[in-house]
Structure formats: structure tokens, C-alpha cells
Amino acid sequence: MKATKLLLGFLLIGLLMTSCYTEVILDDEFIEESGFNTAQVLQSFDLWYIDIQATKGNGEVPFLERAFTISFENGRVYANNNMVGLGKTGNGYGIDVGYFDVFPGAIEIDHDVDGRWLLDVFAVNGNTLELYDSNSNTSYFLKGFQLNRFDFDMVFYDNIHYFLQEYDAWEKTYTSEQGALNDFDDENFLQFISGGDGDFFRSSIDPIGTSVNYLQWDFEGDYTVYDVENDETLKTLTLAYDFMGNDYFELYVINDSTIELYHPSSETIYEFKGRGYQQYLKSGKGSVSKKRRKTSNPVMQVKRSKK
Numbered sequence: 001m002k003a004t005k006l007l008l009g010f011l012l013i014g015l016l017m018t019s020c021y022t023e024v025i026l027d028d029e030f031i032e033e034s035g036f037n038t039a040q041v042l043q044s045f046d047l048w049y050i051d052i053q054a055t056k057g058n059g060e061v062p063f064l065e066r067a068f069t070i071s072f073e074n075g076r077v078y079a080n081n082n083m084v085g086l087g088k089t090g091n092g093y094g095i096d097v098g099y100f101d102v103f104p105g106a107i108e109i110d111h112d113v114d115g116r117w118l119l120d121v122f123a124v125n126g127n128t129l130e131l132y133d134s135n136s137n138t139s140y141f142l143k144g145f146q147l148n149r150f151d152f153d154m155v156f157y158d159n160i161h162y163f164l165q166e167y168d169a170w171e172k173t174y175t176s177e178q179g180a181l182n183d184f185d186d187e188n189f190l191q192f193i194s195g196g197d198g199d200f201f202r203s204s205i206d207p208i209g210t211s212v213n214y215l216q217w218d219f220e221g222d223y224t225v226y227d228v229e230n231d232e233t234l235k236t237l238t239l240a241y242d243f244m245g246n247d248y249f250e251l252y253v254i255n256d257s258t259i260e261l262y263h264p265s266s267e268t269i270y271e272f273k274g275r276g277y278q279q280y281l282k283s284g285k286g287s288v289s290k291k292r293r294k295t296s297n298p299v300m301q302v303k304r305s306k307k
Contacts, residue, residue: 038102038121041129042072045144047080047093048129049155052140059136062114063097066280068155070142072100077109081280083163084256087152095279107131153233160235160253161199161225161297164192168276169204169212170259179268184247189215190272192223199223201239212276219244225251227297234304235297237261250306262306269306 047069064070067079068086071093080086080094089095098111108118122130127144156163164170170190189204189212202217204210221241228234235251249261257274 038105038107039072041123042100042102042107042121045127046147047071047145047150048142049145049150050140050142054141055139057133057136057138059133059138061117061119061131061133061136061138061140063109063111063117064131064140067094067097068159069094069150072107075099075101077111082166083156083159084166084274084277084279086156087150092147092150092152156253157233157235158297160251161192163253164225164259165194165199166278167257167274168278169215169274170272171275172208172270173258173273174269174271176269179263180266182263182266182268184263184266184270185268187219191217203239225297227299228304229299231304250304252306264305 048071049069050064050067052065063079066081068083069080071078073093076096077098077100078090078093078095079097080089081097082089097113098109100110101108105122106118106120108116110116117133120132120134122132124130124141129142129144131140131142132138168191170192172188175185186205187203188206188208189210191202191204193200193202199222200220201223202220204215205218206215219241221239221244223240224238226236226238228236237249237251239247239249241247247263248265249263252260252262254260254271257277259272259274261270261272262268263270
């Protein structure tokens with residue numbers, strides 16, 4: 001049976017308060033008669049984190065598949081669709097993606113790309129909502145946070161494989177003098193792509209400075225980003241070349257456009273700069289193709305080897 005419709009027993013956060021809140025027990029019958037309470041609840045938290053792993057159903061609401069967070073404010077809908085700029089774009093709220101209107105226990109969202117969607121709203125607990133699309137029998141679960149309490153770093157590191165895909169290519173900008181010679185020294189560009197059968201990468205030995213549009217991709221294969229046990233901010237990356245074996249790196253994020261790959265077997269440090277940023281906004285390739293999937297990084301039991 002569905003959770004109680006909006007919203008008996010929900011912990012309503014006062015709209016004018018930032019760090020303190022008051023518990024309000026709402027009257028179920030009154031809520032059914034008024035959409036005002038629906039708006040109050042949707043705006044009671046600054047950000048709603050979309051827990052894509054908890055999604056139920058085989059359909060999809062495209063803009064919820066793309067977004068990491070969604071916010072509702074004075075009739076406008078905002079979303080964080082990108083890892084690049086997360087926590088900074090729109091002062092943390094993300095970009096403006098459309099409008100919303102409310103009804104008793106329901107919200108209608110007019111998305112700039114995906115059009116109108118009427119979704120039922122259910123309470124799961126004091127800070128979790130379910131948005132239900134009856135046309136596809138699909139549910140999304142949203143966890144509410146105030147902006148100053150939201151852990152943007154956690155979201156970033158949990159979804160770092162999407163960050164790698166937000167540039168058309170990564171260009172090598174630095175190779176340390178320290179380190180043994182190895183085949184990866186010759187590879188100057190990397191590209192990370194989300195495919196229907198899984199994520200894959202391509203690499204190029206074209207000269208540094210070559211336009212992304214003119215790159216010739218020399219190698220390709222599958223790639224995997226790993227979590228590291230007992231080290232939340234360290235990720236590792238394997239490039240499984242077709243017919244050529246694997247390369248293993250420790251992956252460090254320098255900033256929104258720069259990554260560092262440390263190659264333990266040769267003790268070489270490489271830096272790559274993102275080229276061709278894809279903002280998942282209102283039009284273009286990114287807004288259509290980007291979609292989060294139910295997935296979690298495998299865990300690797302290693303220790304940092306970079307000194």
C-alpha cells in the first residue's frame with residue numbers, strides 16, 4: 001500500500017527558518033482539500049537529493065533521471081544536473097529547469113526540455129518524499145536537506161564516474177619527471193563515455209593541443225572507478241584496454257576541470273585538463289543523453305601509494 005498521501009505526520013520545516021525547525025502534524029483531510037500544504041512541504045527543504053538507487057519501476061521521468069538534486073522555490077524548479085560546479089552553480093541550487101504548480105497531494109512540473117509531468121507526492125518519513133508517475137508506475141525517492149547542511153563532497157565522490165563523462169575529452173597537461181617509462185606516457189587524450197552496455201573509454205596519442213574534433217582515437221576498452229575501503233576520498237581507476245591488458249591508477253580531483261592520475265607501477269604522476277564541458281541544461285547532446293543508472297562503485301582493498 002502506498003505511503004500516506006501528503007502528508008500526515010510529516011516534519012514540516014518552517015519556511016523562514018534556516019537551522020531550527022518545528023514539528024507540525026498536518027490534518028490529512030485538510031491536505032486533501034488544499035494544494036497549499038503540498039507547496040509548503042516541497043519548499044520545506046532547500047534541496048531534495050534524488051536517491052536513484054531507490055527508484056522503483058521500469059519507466060522513467062527524464063529530468064529526475066538526470067538530476068542529483070532538485071529544488072522547488074516560488075513556482076520555479078532548480079536542479080543540479082552536473083558534477084562540475086556542484087555546490088557553486090546557482091549558489092548550490094543548480095540551474096533553472098522549469099516551473100511547477102501544486103494540487104492536493106500532487107505536483108505538475110513543466111520542464112524546459114521534457115514538457116509537463118503530473119506526479120503524485122507521498123510522504124515516506126520526516127525528510128523523504130516519493131514522487132510517483134502513474135503513467136509508467138515508477139517512483140522516485142527524494143531526501144530533504146537544508147543547503148548549509150548538505151554534503152556536496154559526498155555526492156561528488158559517490159558519483160565521480162559521471163564527472164569523468166562531463167567533458168568531451170581530457171587532455172594531458174603534465175607528466176612528472178619522476179617515474180619509469182611506460183606505454184601510457186604516449187597517450188595524450190582520454191575520453192570517458194556512458195554506453196548502453198556499460199561505461200567505456202577511448203584514448204589518443206595525437207599531439208597535445210590537437211582540437212577535440214580532430215582527435216583520432218587509437219585505443220579503447222572498459223573503465224571502472226573503484227571506492228577504496230576506509231578511504232572515502234580516494235578513488236582508483238582501471239583502464240581495461242581491448243587486447244592490451246589493464247592500466248591501474250589512483251584518481252585525484254584537483255578542481256572542477258583537472259584530474260590527477262598516479263600510476264603506481266611506474267610511480268608517474270599525470271594531470272589531465274577537461275576539454276569541451278557538457279552542461280546538462282536545456283538543449284544539446286548532453287541534456288538528451290545523460291542518464292543516471294542504478295549502480296554503485298565496486299570496492300577495492302588497497303592503500304594509497306602516492307607519497
